[in-house]
Amino acid sequence: MKKRPLIGLTLDAEPEGGWSKYPWYALRQNYFDAVNRHGGLAIALPHDSALANAYLDQLDGLIVTGGAFDVDPGLYGEHERHETVLLKEDRTTAELAFLKGAMARDMPVLGICGGEQLLAVALGGTLHQHIPDAFPAGLEHEQKTMHYAPAHEVEILQGTRLHAIVGARMQVNSSHHQAVRRHGHAKINAIAPDGVIEGVEDPSRKFCIGVQWHPEYFVDPGDHALYAAFIQACHE
Template sequence: MGSNGSKVPLIGITSYLEQARFGLWDLPSAVLMRSYLDCIVAAGGMPVMLPPVGRWLPEHVSRLDGLVLSGGADIDPSRYGQSPHAATGTLRLERDMSEFGLYHLALEADIPVLGVCRGLQLINIASGGTLHQHVPEVAGSDTHNPSPGVYGTNEIKLAPGSVVAGLVGEHTTVHCHHHQAIDQLGSGLSAVGWAQDGTVEAIELPEASFVVAVQWHPEENGTDVRLFQGLVQAAIRRKSQ
C-alpha cells in the first residue's frame, strides 16, 4: 500500500520560519502560502508542512511519498564558494541546513522531488552548481522580479522530450519572482527550460525517477496544477512498487 498506508500520497513541503502575525499573536512561526497546499490537494496528494527545525533523519523522510522544496529567501552563497552580493537578501541559515539535508535524504530514497524557485537553486547548489546572485546585472532588466510582492510574467521555452515539457508543453507562460538564477549547472542536471533572455527556468535530474525543478511559481498559476500532478503521479508510481 505504500509508505503511509494510503492510496493518497503524502507530500512533504518545506516551510518558512518567520515572524508572523495571526489572530492575537505576533510570534516566530512556521508558515507557508496556502496556494502550495491547495495545489497539492488539487493534484491528488495530501500536504504536510516540514518546518526547518531539528535534524531530518532517513526514518522521517521514508514516511513521505513526495517532496516539494518551496520558494523563499536567498541561499547562503558560501555554499557555492561566493561572498554575498550587495543585493543578496537576509539569509535563513536554519532553513538552508534543514532543506539541503532533506533533499539529500530524498535523493537517497528516490523520493520524487519538485523544486520551486529557491528549490531549483537549492537542487543546483546541492549538485555542485553556482548562482548569479543578482539577475538584473546579467539580464539587464527586472523582468523576473518587478518589485517586492509582485510577480513578473515570462514566456518559457521547454526542451522537447523533457519531463517538464511533457507536463506543461514546449511553451508556457509563467509567474516569476526571483533575483537570482543558475549560473553554472550542477553535475548530473539537465537544463530543460529557458526564459527569452536565456535565464535557466527549469532543470531535471535524469538519473532519478522524478527530480524536477522550475524557477517560476507554479502555485500561482491558478487552476493549472500540472507540475504538482506530475509529482503526485510519480509518488503514486513509487508507492505501487
C-alpha cells in the same frame, strides 16, 4: 480507492515579532491546495535537520518551496556576497537535509523558485547572485503584478522530462532576483527569452524537477500538468 501520497512541503520561518512574539513558521495556503487538489496529502515540515530522515520515512514526495531569501553563496563556492542577498541559514540547512535525503532515496522531488535554485546547487550548480548585474538588458524577473498573472513566456527544452509533461512553451509568473548560473550535474529544462535559466532536472532520478516560477498559482495549464505528474510519480 487509491491512497493519497503524503507530500512534505518545507516551511518559511521568521523570528519573534510581527505576527507572534515567538518564532513562527508560515506558508501560503495555495501550496497546500495545489497538492491536495491533484490527489496528494500535503503536510508541513519544520526546520529540524536531525529529524529529516525520520520525516522522510513517512513521506512519498517532497516539495522544496520558495521564499524571500537566498541560498548562501558559500554553498556553491563563492566567498563574496552581493549586497542584496538575504539568508535564512536554519531554513537552508534543513531544506538541504530534506532534499539530499529525498534524493538519496530517489523520492520524487519538486523544487519551486528558491527550491529550484537549491536543487541546482545540490546537484553541483552555481547561481547568479543578482540577475540585473548578470543580465542588465534582461526581463523584469520580480514582477509587480499579481502572481496569478503571467510575467513572461519560457521555452521548455526538448528531450527533458518537463517537456514531456507540459509541452514546448509556458506562460509563467516571476518572483526572483537570482537564477541558476552553472547547472552542474542537472539538466536545463526551461529558459526565459532573455537567456535566464528557468528550470533544471535530474533525468537519472524517478522525478526530480525544479522550476523557477510558482506553479501553485496555476497561471498556465502546464502548471496543472506538472502537479499531476509529480503526484503520479509519488504513487509509483
